[in-house]
Amino acid sequence: MSECGPLEASDPATPARGRRVLRRVLLSVGWTLAALVAFGVALYLFGGMWVRTPEMRAAYSDLVASGQQPRLARTLVVPIPGCVCHSDDPVVQARHANRRIRDCFTCH
Secondary structure, X not given: OOOOHHHHHHXXXXXXXXXXXXXXXXXHHHHXXXXXHHXXXXXXXXXXXXOOOHHHHHHHHHHHHOOXXXXXXXXXXXXXXXXXXXXXXXXXXXXXXXXXXXXXXXXX
C-alpha cells in the first residue's frame, strides 16, 4: 500500500494535459503556416504591379485614343503595394500592369 494514494492518481493526468496543450499549439502553428502559404499562392497567381502614377495611366489612355497603341485586355490582377514598373515609358507600364507576378519571373 502506498501512503500517497491521491498523488498517484493525479500524476498520469499531468502529462496528458501537457500533450493536449502541445497539440493545440502545434495545430495553431500549422494552420497559421497553411494560411500564409495559401495567401502567398494567391498573390503569386493573381497579384501584380500597379501603375506608378495617374499621369502614366492618362498618357497611355491618350495613346489608345489617338490610335497609336492598342487597347489592352483587362485581366484579374490584384495590385500589390510597392510592386511597380521602373520604366518611365507609359506603354511599358500599361502592359506590365496587366501582368501577374508569375509572369514577371520570366524577366526578373
